Amino acid sequence: MIELEFLGPIQKPKLKLEISTLKELKEFLQKDEELKDWLELCAISINEKIITDINTPLKHGDKIALLPPVSGG
Incomplete structure (x- = not known):
């Protein structure tokens, strides 16, 4: 089982x-x-590492985060 977290303005x-x-x-x-x-x-990100390969396998305990673009100064 993996855990998925939505960050920033994604209200899920x-x-x-x-x-x-x-x-x-x-x-x-x-x-x-x-x-x-x-x-x-x-x-x-998987376990706080940015991932670009959509075929990346996931394993039990992985923590996935969706990181929306941000702006700032």
Whole structure:
């Protein structure tokens, strides 16, 4: 089981899911109309490391975060 956290302005509670790859996670999240636009903008981290390969396998206990773009000065 993995834990998914939504950061910044994405107002969603944490989820615990049985997901085996980031690709599978993306397919699951695209079913939520509120998240569809965010998915194209967000970076993804696994255990606090930014990941770019959608085929990255996930293992029990991984902590995934959706990181929306931020601006600041």
